[in-house]
Amino acid sequence: MTGERLTRSATRAWSRPxxxxxxxxxxxxxxxxxxxxxxxxxxxxxxxxxxxxxxxxPLGHPLHPLLVQVPVGAWLxxxxxxxxxxxxxEQQVLIGVGLVSAAPAAVAGWTDWAELxxxxxxxxxxxxxxxxxxxxxxxxxxxxxxxxxxxSGRLLAAAGLAAVGAGGALGGHLSYRQAAGVNHAEAVPHIxxxxxxxxxxVEDFPVGRAVRAELAGVDVLVVRQPGGGINxxxxxxxxxxxxxxxxxxxxxxxxxxxxxxxxxxSDGWNVSGPATAPQPVFECRMADGRVxxxxxxxxxxx
Numbered sequence: 001m002t003g004e005r006l007t008r009s010a011t012r013a014w015s016r017p018x019x020x021x022x023x024x025x026x027x028x029x030x031x032x033x034x035x036x037x038x039x040x041x042x043x044x045x046x047x048x049x050x051x052x053x054x055x056x057x058p059l060g061h062p063l064h065p066l067l068v069q070v071p072v073g074a075w076l077x078x079x080x081x082x083x084x085x086x087x088x089x090e091q092q093v094l095i096g097v098g099l100v101s102a103a104p105a106a107v108a109g110w111t112d113w114a115e116l117x118x119x120x121x122x123x124x125x126x127x128x129x130x131x132x133x134x135x136x137x138x139x140x141x142x143x144x145x146x147x148x149x150x151x152s153g154r155l156l157a158a159a160g161l162a163a164v165g166a167g168g169a170l171g172g173h174l175s176y177r178q179a180a181g182v183n184h185a186e187a188v189p190h191i192x193x194x195x196x197x198x199x200x201x202v203e204d205f206p207v208g209r210a211v212r213a214e215l216a217g218v219d220v221l222v223v224r225q226p227g228g229g230i231n232x233x234x235x236x237x238x239x240x241x242x243x244x245x246x247x248x249x250x251x252x253x254x255x256x257x258x259x260x261x262x263x264x265x266s267d268g269w270n271v272s273g274p275a276t277a278p279q280p281v282f283e284c285r286m287a288d289g290r291v292x293x294x295x296x297x298x299x300x301x302x
Contacts, residue, residue: 022173025126026119035121042114054111055273062181062276064112067105068171072164074098075138079161082154088145095142095157102135112181115259115274117240120180123170130167134160183277185238189295192216196285196292205230205291210254212245215293220282221245221254222291223265231265232282232293239275 047054056063078094081087106128113124137160145153174180192215199205199213205224212235213220219235221244233254235245242258253262253271261275268279282293 022123022170022177025122026178028122029118031122031125032118035118035125038110038125039114039121042110047111051111052273054108056108056276057270057273060276061183062108062112064105064108065171065175065181067101067108070101071098071105072168074101075134075157075161075164078157082157088150091153091157092142092145095138095145099135099138099142102131106131112274115239116180120174120178123174123178124180127167127170127174130163130170134163134167137163181276183238184236184241185234185277185280188218188234188280189297192218192295194294194297196287196294199232199284199291199293201290202286208249210245210247210249212243213291215282219243219245220293221247222284222293223249223254230284230286230291232284233263233265233268234280234282237261237263237275238270238277238279239273244279 052058054063056066059066074094074097078091078098081091081094109128109131113121113128116124137156141153141156141160144150144156175182197215199215199220199222202224204213205211205222207224207226209223211222211224213222213232221233221235223231225231233244235243237244237256237258239256239259239261242256242261244254244256244263246257247254248257249265252266253264255262256275259274261273262271263269263275263279264271266281268281270276270278281296283296284291284293286292
């Protein structure tokens with residue numbers, strides 16, 4: 001038991017300064033002006049439908065983490081070969097593959113970053129700076145190797161791999177500590193009851209208007225249709241938990257007021273990003289002048 005306590009104490013001793021530094025970075029407003037300029041530039045790029053592809057809409061999750069596997073894997077493979085004698089050209093090829101594949105990964109990353117709140121954007125800028133440093137070091141390493149300076153090339157590549165590791169750690173912090181890119185509506189099916197639950201009186205839901213209701217502590221967007229039908233979705237956007245009940249209703253869809261994700265009211269499907277996951281949808285009925293709802297769950301084997 002004493003050894004376990006010492007191990008835990010040692011872990012806390014080195015992890016606390018790191019977490020404290022990251023927490024301070026999240027709340028430091030210094031990069032905000034730069035972030036505003038860069039965000040505007042990224043959003044101004046006329047990507048059209050490709051923007052949703054870069055967000056990862058067809059995949060159902062962000063594309064950026066998938067794309068970064070190629071440069072990281074290539075550079076890590078080059079580092080392994082650098083430890084073996086009699087190698088040279090293979091590392092050059094791998095480093096070149098990493099440099100080329102880093103470009104689309106960066107484009108997808110910046111596309112996602114432009115839709116992040118300030119705390120995440122600040123960490124994201126440092127994450128991007130680390131990755132840019134890595135790319136610069138690997139470009140210098142490849143140049144040195146092509147000129148026959150293999151020792152310099154290996155040292156530069158080692159520094160590049162260290163920068164990649166730092167950037168990866170910051171990316172992990174963004175994803176797992178700050179929940180960037182995760183489905184913020186994932187918990188809804190695990191919270192709400194399976195039975196029909198009252199949402200309110202029918203007159204509480206004017207026709208054609210987005211209304212906020214609550215079901216077992218979960219915000220619900222309710223829209224009563226002119227024909228008498230009622231649509232209900234989880235009220236917090238799957239992208240960054242924006243309030244869909246404050247969003248615009250048009251063409252059978254709701255647009256998130258925070259980042260513009262569009263969801264169909266009929267089935268919660270995400271028509272356009274940056275959200276990559278659909279909204280949980282509720283089926284509704286009217287009983288004794290009240291609206292009741294229950295989560296529409298997939299049937300086994302469906």
